[in-house]
Amino acid sequence: MHEADQIARAAAGDERAQAALVNTHMPRVYAVAKRMLKDAVEAEDVTQEAFIRAWKALPDWEPRAKFSTWLHRVTLNLCYDRLRRKREQTGADELPERVDPGLRPDEAFDQAQKVQAIEIAIDDLPERQKAALTLCSLQGLGNKEAAEVMEVSVEALESLLSRARRKLKYVLKPEGV
Amino acid sequence: MPEDKLDIELDAVLARLPETDPPVGLAERILADAPRPPRKTLIEGLRSAIFPSGRRWPAAGALASLSVGMMAGYAVAQDTSLPVDADSIVYAALGLDADRFELEYDG
Structure with a gap:
């Protein structure tokens, strides 16, 4: 239908x-x-x-x-x-951005810990970065539709997404740098 | 770790994040707030039965003609005051006087 x-x-x-x-x-x-x-x-x-x-x-x-x-x-x-x-x-x-030092990645991080660390890192993202990441990376919306949802330009959405991913990748870096 | 490998790993971890299932009964609660169809009066109900979706039902004309025909037929039949039996119709059709024929026949 x-x-x-x-x-x-x-x-x-x-x-x-x-x-x-x-x-x-x-x-x-x-x-x-x-x-x-x-x-x-x-x-x-x-x-x-x-x-x-x-x-x-x-x-x-x-x-x-x-x-x-x-x-x-x-x-x-x-x-x-x-x-x-x-x-x-x-x-x-504004809620402070933080990465839980107790979950700082190291060599011994297993997959479950990584998932948990990323969950915490997502929770700590600023609202708009979290929204962009949730819509695109977790809900599978295209950048154009996510930009429409957030009432921003596609470029602005991509910038939010890029900053969010950079913070999450930091959590995954073995050396934590 | 190179940046592109981190991207791949991040996507893999994001894909492993647990699904968030909505609570049981939420759909029912949402549907309970949904708009209900307006109540129909008797005439509106009859109209929608004869003219579904607002369009004229092709058989409606035939049904109306049949109803009018039956009503008219019933009314005419009610007006008939003389008793008519089948024999007298047959005798009349043959040009015979039914009453006299019956007398003669009976002896």
Whole structure:
């Protein structure tokens, strides 16, 4: 079924079309929210909120962008809002970037430790770098679509991605340099 | 380690990051908030049955003609006040006087 047809049916209350939209997009939306917020409950709230906004938007939906792009953008903006509120509550201007010294790579690092170290390093990335990395490297979006989601140019996205990858590669360097 | 090897290793590690499965029941909760189709009145329901998707159902005309024909036929049949039996129709068709023929026949 074409996406526009599916959206029109979902807007009209067709339960099968609605279920198809949820099954297609919800796991990825949740994964992005979980990666950004590092909290399962908050990620669930954001996913539900993103779909509530989608249900409201569907009747007037105009296919200027792909539904997945629009939904990812809403999700990301909801995540930014929550992260901003958290920062205001804690008084921190920006979460500090750090690489856990306890997980500094060395010769003895096995694969599981590398995965764990990269998880921590991703969590510590600045928001926009984390978003770029999550969308492109983890969710498999193309640079163009990820740039649309983040409402930046492709060049800006590539710059964010490059900086994120540089920090992650640092974690993998055996000499830690 | 050369930069390109680090890139390959990073991609390999990123591919091994555990998948994030959504919690059980989240899809159902999302669908519970989904818009419902508007309730139809009796007339709207009848109209959508006869004209699905707003288009005229090709058999609707035939069905309407049949209904009108049956109604008319039923009304006409109700107006018939004289009892007609099959024998008298046959005798009349043969040019015989049915009442007289029956008397003669009966003796």
